[in-house]
Amino acid sequence: MSSFSIVFFGNCRACVSSIAALVVTLAAATLAPVAALAQEVPTAQPVAPVQPEPPQAVAPATAVPATGVKTNKPPFDLPKSFSATVRVAQGSTVSEMKFFASDNKLRLETKTRDFPVVLIADLKEMSSKMLVPDRSIYIVRALTPSNAAALDLRKAWQDPTLIWERKPDSIVEGVPCEVYHVTSGREGDPTYQTHDLFLNPATQLPLKVVIKTPKTEITQLWTNVTPGPQDAALFTEPAGYTEKQN
Numbered sequence: 001m002s003s004f005s006i007v008f009f010g011n012c013r014a015c016v017s018s019i020a021a022l023v024v025t026l027a028a029a030t031l032a033p034v035a036a037l038a039q040e041v042p043t044a045q046p047v048a049p050v051q052p053e054p055p056q057a058v059a060p061a062t063a064v065p066a067t068g069v070k071t072n073k074p075p076f077d078l079p080k081s082f083s084a085t086v087r088v089a090q091g092s093t094v095s096e097m098k099f100f101a102s103d104n105k106l107r108l109e110t111k112t113r114d115f116p117v118v119l120i121a122d123l124k125e126m127s128s129k130m131l132v133p134d135r136s137i138y139i140v141r142a143l144t145p146s147n148a149a150a151l152d153l154r155k156a157w158q159d160p161t162l163i164w165e166r167k168p169d170s171i172v173e174g175v176p177c178e179v180y181h182v183t184s185g186r187e188g189d190p191t192y193q194t195h196d197l198f199l200n201p202a203t204q205l206p207l208k209v210v211i212k213t214p215k216t217e218i219t220q221l222w223t224n225v226t227p228g229p230q231d232a233a234l235f236t237e238p239a240g241y242t243e244k245q246n
Contacts, residue, residue, distance in 0.1 A: 064178060064201075070165045074157045075180065076204045082227040084205065090218045105235040106151055120235055123148050129237055137244045138237045159184075172198045172207040190214060203227045 065075050083100045100107040104124040110117060118131040126148060131138045149155065167179040182195040198208040205227060209220040237243075 065164075065166045067166050067168055070163055072160050072163060074162075075164055075166065076178075076199055076201075078154050078157055079204055079227040080154070081229050082203075082205060082225065083230055084222045084226070085224045087221045087223065088218060089221075090216060100230050100234050101153070102230045102232075102235060107230075107234045120237070121148075121151055122235075123152055131237060131241065136238075136241050138241050139244055167196070170198060172200075175200055175207055177201075177207055200225065 065071060079101075081102045083098070085096065085098050087094065087096045096110075098107075098109040104122060106119075106121045106123070108119045108121075110119075115132060115134050118133065119128060120131065121128040121143060123143070126143045126145075128141050128143050128147075129138045130141065143151075161184065163183045165181045165183075167181050170177050170179050177198040178201055180197045180199065182197060183193070184195070185192040192214065194212045196210040197206050199205070200207050203225055205225050206220070206222050207225070208222065211218040211220070
């Protein structure tokens with residue numbers, strides 16, 4: 001899933017795509033001593049999936065601006081707890097990540113070049129655990145401030161340097177969406193980016209995000225979007241896992 005190294009929001013340089021890139025980077029650094037284990041026949045059973053609670057409608061916390069109105073505050077309130085599957089396409093490269101959030105805790109499931117990994121992060125405690133399901137092991141690492149900032153979607157989208165402009169509504173996969181055109185940086189600069197975000201007002205979460213930079217274009221498709229409380233078991237290592245020293 002290295003193709004997730006593509007999207008940045010303002011100075012925080014954070015959104016789902018760059019989060020997954022961070023996961024892969026952390027995995028590469030953290031799991032290098034055990035990478036050879038992935039070449040062996042797995043001896044552990046896969047982690048049993050935990051089913052989230054049924055979807056819950058989320059009432060908008062912010063007044064929806066009229067078409068054409070610009071603001072430096074996001075015109076929606078990203079839920080503190082939700083789950084989603086995010087598919088990212090950049091040219092012919094397509095990758096996918098599962099994302100779970102519960103207040104200050106995050107779980108991200110992705111795949112390195114060699115094996116699947118799971119990152120569990122606690123933004124309040126500034127700690128993380130990298131799980132290797134194929135081997136039933138995990139490695140504990142402290143989060144740096146830059147790592148934590150890159151993982152914090154809510155904080156990234158509240159960056160006051162972003163400019164949000166309401167565009168005409170659209171439909172994604174049969175769902176009516178509010179559309180926002182977000183700009184970051186100064187047009188003409190190498191770091192200038194635009195984001196067209198298609199928001200499902202019922203969940204206050206995106207269904208689609210199209211990102212353009214001077215050099216590339218990336219499309220995110222959000223599916224299985226479930227706002228509301230997530231199972232606490234998602235944010236800790238499963239029973240039977242062994243901590244491995246890095």
